[in-house]
Amino acid sequence: MGAAPSEVTSNQPMLLTVDSLVKYYGGLCVTDHVNLSVAHGEIHALIGPNGAGKTTLINQITGAVASDAGRIFLSGHEVTTWSMAKRARAGMSRSYQINALVASFSALENVLLAVQAGRGHNFHFFKPVMQEQQMVQEANAFLDRVGFGDDRGQRVAALAYGQQRLVEVAMAMATHPRLLLLDEPMAGLGPTESERMIELLDSLRADYGMLLVEHDMQAVFALANRISVLVYGQVLLCDTPANVRMSELVREAYLGDEDLQ
Amino acid sequence: MVDSTTASATPTLAERVDRRVWVAGFLMLLFALVPLYAWLADDVYVLTYFGRMLIFALAAVGLNLILGFGAMASLGHAMYFGFGAYTVGILSTWGVANGWLHLSVALAVTVLIAVPVGWIALRTRGMAFIMITLAFAQLFFYVFVSLRSFGGDEGLSLTELSGFGALTGNKYAIYLSLLLTLILVLWFTHRLVKSRFGLVLRASRHNEPRLNALGTASQPYRLVAYVLSAQICAVAGFFMANLTGFVSPSLMSWLISAEFMVMVLLGGMGTVFGPVIGAAGLLLIEDGLKTVTEHWPLILGPLIVLAVIWLRQGLWGLMAPSGSKQASSADQGDH
């Protein structure tokens, strides 16, 4: 198992382009002129020591946080000033580092929430969602795709953590996005579950463009077409996994932090 | 492979639905029997007594739509109750008697006010939302207090009620149409919380950023829910004016808003039928205490404090079979 770092197709416009993004929190520069791109069919990993600003970057790309300078493009359209909801409807989707599921909903209802979000407005007051055959089938299909094996009618708060994580990913997929921003999908998973998640993400590669924030180096090197290394808000290096592994710069930055096998 | 269309109909859930549906049905039957008793015993007062209970139940069900299912704690909903009542009062005083017109105007006025008020209030959350809704209700309270031509502070006795032909002012007709309205609103709420709209509303309680990230801006949905709940309270007010023949600003006082909230809490927030239990329960407790002592708030006050501290799921919530981990639209204990 291991993805050969494939060539990034250059005859299509990039799915995501981040151009010179800047963000300050008070006097602290947390995003320092970051440039990034993700192509369709690519898994672009974003790694870096804790506090490097990875989640903040994801927040700016999705629109949860406003940047101080710089631009963001989705399939060639500038989305820098767009609201989160608008970007999502344009094909951007994310999963959260800490599960952001609706705790009182079942797994099925959580994914349905995502499915229905992708289907126009939701000012439908009378028909129970569970009776919308097409949407329920679709939601179930997504749960199948991620390999969710537990009780779909049970409150997610009662599920095992690993299963919750799967629902997280299913929700991110269920809006039919083109760009997936995954914030540490492996976080908190045991070895078997991590393996399965890696397989899942690998199988999704061709259908989406993915920006994958991760600490799990095994996953990163197994999956990534390209890796960007973020340190103190700056992209130190953006290159193929092989080159990143050999880079002195990266080794220094990671000294004592991670073990680059 | 779990059959998705019956995902929520596993044995434990069905059992739970059955038991409480029976109790709810039984209670509504009791309410329906009141006119029969009134007719047999020639005691019209009973209709007023239980009618008042139904009115508060209706208002509580309306408030619960946003409070229980949307976590929007409006401490000002009595103002819509007052609008409904005053529409009847003001139109009657002006000689406009048609009942359907009264109702339509009440609903229209409510929308006109609820949209801007809701829009402003919903820009805030939590405590600020509570305070702002309270402040708006006070605004209208004082407006009606200063309307001396409609009784002002002392209220207005209606010489004419909403005109419905031969049924105008007929207590039986009022009571039965009120009961029917409550049943309709309960059914509507039941469908709403399971609908696509309901899913968004319930998700918007704690997960607004997630909703936004999925592409659904939650504010419009919350505003619509707010307006709908305001209209239900207005309808309750409309019936109040007709049942008692009297309107006064005290119908819009914050004490009434707080009572609505207590009823929702007591009954069980986030359940469809809970508020009915809460309303009937609180009114019965108040009346019971009144027979014991004229200083009944001395007892009710602490009871409310205790209920808030210990009765988190409400009376209706207590009746749910415990241990069920199935997700249902009754999102309880989440407040």
Added chain:
Amino acid sequence: MTLNLVLGQALNGLQFGILLFLMAAGLTLVFGIMSFVNLAHGSLYMFGAYFAATVASHSGSFVLAIFLAMVLIFLLGAAIDRAGLSILHRRSHLDQVLATFGLVLFSNELVRVVWGNAPIYMDAPDYLSDAVNIFGLNYPAYRFAIIVAGLLVALGLYLLIERTRIGMLIRAGASNRKMVSALGVNIAWLNRFVFALGAGLAGLAGALVGPILSVEPGMGEPVLILTLVVIVIGGIGSIRGAFFGAIVVGLVDTMGRVFVPIWLRAAFDPAMATAIGPALASMLVYLLMAVILAFKPEGLFPVRARG
């Protein structure tokens, strides 16, 4: 519309604003530090008024009445906190609102039981029952004294918050509760002190108001609601916001009630003016709140809370 009228009403507005500030300071501090909303704050104000009136009529000393009322309500606040109100700190704001609502019902009835339903009265002391001359206007000395006393208390509060160690802990707690307790400060004592301080201020406001308003059951709630408006306008958790918000609300409400009908009568026919005048005047403060919130939902001086 004479200058004297404007000046007089402005001073009244200032006086009302000062009283609102005394109420708002306590409420906003308690909310800022403990994230606790106390609807029964109005009841503390009411008890302050009743205690002061009672002490004044029994002892004949006005100063003793004010002082004792403030101290007693301060202690009452500490006692309530100790007795278990703190159980609500961990609960949702909705729960706090409903529970303290129960306390309001109880308090209003308690007052009826002990003092009866009819309003009781308190006289201003002789040495303040005259008028003082302010820029040519003869203004009631008592009201002027309230302004002075209130400003002194505001100054004292400012010094306490900005210049003492306890004030520093309060400010720290307002922006980061968890941090303060992580630093080893006995958060329970700090909370109790802040709550009691807020109560004392409310009691003082109630005591001061005795001679100019009737002391009766339910007197606390209208003031409480205006206090909430002050806090919302000023920014929840901010003392500075409470001060400015209180002065603004006091001035707008007082002057509005007097001048709006006058202006309406000048612009419209008398019948129309009498019909909508009082209504519009009552609405003024809330309209102001609505406008401010439409642009700044967090209030004018929001406290940036972290954690």
